[in-house]
Amino acid sequence: xxxxxxxxxxxxxxxxxxxxxxxxxxxxxxxGDLAGVRARLPYLARLGVDAxxxxxxxxxxxxxxxxxxxxxxxxxxxxGTLAEAEELIREAHALxxxxxxxxxxxxxxDRHVWFQQALAKGPDSPERELFWFRPGRGPGGDxxxxxWQSIFGGPAWTRTSDPDGTPGDWYLHLFAAEQPDLxxxxxxxxxxxxxxxxxxxxxxxxGVRIDSAxxxxxxxxxxxxDPEDPPYPHPYTDRDDVxxxxxxxxxxxxxxxxxxxxxxxxxxxxxxxxxNYLRPDELHTAFNFAFLGSPWQAGELQRVIDETLTIHAxxxxxxxxxxxxxxxxxxxxxxxxxxxxxxxxxRQLGAPTDLTVGTRRARAAIxxxxxxxxxxxxxxxxxxxxxxxxxxxxxxxxxxxxFRTAGANLGRDGCRVPLPxxxxxxxxxxxxxxxxxxxVEPWLPQPKAWKDLSVETQTGDxxxxxxxxxxxxALRRKSAQLGDGPLTWLPAPDGVLAFARGVTGDRSxxxxxxxxxxAVDLPVGGTIALCSGALESGMLPNDTAAWLVR
Ligand code: GLC
Numbered sequence: 001x002x003x004x005x006x007x008x009x010x011x012x013x014x015x016x017x018x019x020x021x022x023x024x025x026x027x028x029x030x031x032g033d034l035a036g037v038r039a040r041l042p043y044l045a046r047l048g049v050d051a052x053x054x055x056x057x058x059x060x061x062x063x064x065x066x067x068x069x070x071x072x073x074x075x076x077x078x079x080g081t082l083a084e085a086e087e088l089i090r091e092a093h094a095l096x097x098x099x100x101x102x103x104x105x106x107x108x109x110d111r112h113v114w115f116q117q118a119l120a121k122g123p124d125s126p127e128r129e130l131f132w133f134r135p136g137r138g139p140g141g142d143x144x145x146x147x148w149q150s151i152f153g154g155p156a157w158t159r160t161s162d163p164d165g166t167p168g169d170w171y172l173h174l175f176a177a178e179q180p181d182l183x184x185x186x187x188x189x190x191x192x193x194x195x196x197x198x199x200x201x202x203x204x205x206x207g208v209r210i211d212s213a214x215x216x217x218x219x220x221x222x223x224x225x226d227p228e229d230p231p232y233p234h235p236y237t238d239r240d241d242v243x244x245x246x247x248x249x250x251x252x253x254x255x256x257x258x259x260x261x262x263x264x265x266x267x268x269x270x271x272x273x274x275x276n277y278l279r280p281d282e283l284h285t286a287f288n289f290a291f292l293g294s295p296w297q298a299g300e301l302q303r304v305i306d307e308t309l310t311i312h313a314x315x316x317x318x319x320x321x322x323x324x325x326x327x328x329x330x331x332x333x334x335x336x337x338x339x340x341x342x343x344x345x346x347r348q349l350g351a352p353t354d355l356t357v358g359t360r361r362a363r364a365a366i367x368x369x370x371x372x373x374x375x376x377x378x379x380x381x382x383x384x385x386x387x388x389x390x391x392x393x394x395x396x397x398x399x400x401x402x403f404r405t406a407g408a409n410l411g412r413d414g415c416r417v418p419l420p421x422x423x424x425x426x427x428x429x430x431x432x433x434x435x436x437x438x439x440v441e442p443w444l445p446q447p448k449a450w451k452d453l454s455v456e457t458q459t460g461d462x463x464x465x466x467x468x469x470x471x472x473x474a475l476r477r478k479s480a481q482l483g484d485g486p487l488t489w490l491p492a493p494d495g496v497l498a499f500a501r502g503v504t505g506d507r508s509x510x511x512x513x514x515x516x517x518x519a520v521d522l523p524v525g526g527t528i529a530l531c532s533g534a535l536e537s538g539m540l541p542n543d544t545a546a547w548l549v550r
Contacts, residue, residue: 010284017326024037025432051207110180148225223235321377336357336359498513
């Protein structure tokens with residue numbers, strides 16, 4: 001066991017993201033739930049992950065799939081009960097798996113009691129101070145208070161009606177209209193979220209994932225700005241005062257004798273500003289979206305890896321490696337496109353893809369990610385090699401991004417399709433309590449071809465993605481050199497990444513990834529411990545990774 005593992009477990013952990021509505025459905029209503037997860041905990045233990053991060057499971061009208069929270073201390077009935085969540089935490093702990101819950105502090109649901117009261121009490125009421133209510137501009141206040149755009153498309157403001165029915169003030173929402181932004185200058189907002197943090201840590205959560213962590217604080221002048229030439233600090237992103245919040249949260253996390261992790265969702269193009277969130281008295285780790293967005297290209301990957309390690313070193317935080325999550329097209333699809341890069345403004349949904357190529361690269365990519373220093377994330381279904389489902393009919397789509405852009409942006413439903421577990425026909429064992437008489441379809445339809453990608457089909461097939469993940473995770477656990485620790489690049493031909501893990505004098509674990517376009521001789525000697533594809537006449541084929549020990 002790595003010496004720091006029990007202490008700062010997040011420095012080396014492999015964290016599996018559960019998107020509850022799409023993982024497994026234990027009550028047969030077509031939507032995943034906690035009963036489904038509890039029934040599959042042995043699967044996750046066997047997969048070999050260290051922790052589970054749950055996308056929101058709270059009471060919510062589900063306008064943004066649970067990222068619109070109506071009650072931060074209750075479980076949505078569609079997922080189960082608080083007692084079941086507590087039971088799930090205990091069961092996971094008994095299997096040696098830690099639990100991370102999602103906290104959504106930038107906004108709540110428009111059904112949250114605070115927002116309902118704010119609407120009911122009307123303009124100038126203290127209840128409205130918890131949000132960003134403002135009069136409109138122009139004649140009759142018919143225009144939004146400023147020109148900010150919602151991240152999901154359209155204006156970031158929605159007009160309310162006063163209690164007497166006349167058109168009233170507008171409120172700010174950086175995401176959907178059902179997600180009013182909270183005013184983090186208000187002490188009650190700060191107090192409430194500190195209490196919510198304690199509520200979940202007291203129930204045994206080993207950490208929290210903080211949604212939209214760089215957005216919380218706003219310039220109270222709410223001035224217009226030019227998105228082509230945004231000022232710095234930005235009026236609603238990465239403002240210096242957001243860091244005070246995380247310093248308070250860190251003190252709370254540190255007040256628990258066993259280690260509790262604060263993990264930030266920080267989308268920022270500026271690597272140095274990103275690292276500011278990881279200073280010793282702030283968050284423990286944050287998602288590395290630069291790695292996720294990197295094209296499948298050796299030079300660019302090496303540059304991102306180096307930059308990541310360089311910015312993390314001075315703040316003493318471990319790096320993280322992420323390939324996919326519930327907001328981005330699945331990487332099997334991304335890696336099969338002509339342009340393999342990704343960013344939020346460049347989703348390329350519908351761009352042609354070669355899934356054979358994408359899958360081959362995804363196999364190599366997981367060996368790369370799991371060999372890099374720090375912690376790694378797995379998004380549910382990537383261990384099955386699932387692709388982005390790009391041909392969902394518009395009638396089943398649910399993502400507010402799709403609706404707020406009038407379909408111009410297809411949104412994120414394609415990476416949220418329920419997992420295939422077993423059988424030859426949809427729902428592929430996703431809904432376990434379904435009887436033939438009461439057949440309920442999964443909330444999004446699964447491709448018929450996923451019969452070949454189910455857990456049942458892949459289990460025991462040594463060439464499957466699932467068995468590659470299982471083998472890699474088992475080897476990672478056994479290899480003291482992996483997880484947190486130093487990395488040393490080794491000489492390698494153009495287009496080939498080769499690095500050793502382990503301390504000076506024992507750099508005995510080596511990862512080689514070939515992105516050169518043709519087969520290459522392995523640049524170093526050693527015994528192959530795991531390979532993402534078969535060698536060809538002793539050479540490492542293109543888009544293939546190998547782990548070697550010596
Ligand atoms: C984060 C979540 C995303 C959600 C948004 C608003 O980016 O990951 O799914 O829609 O915040 O809460």
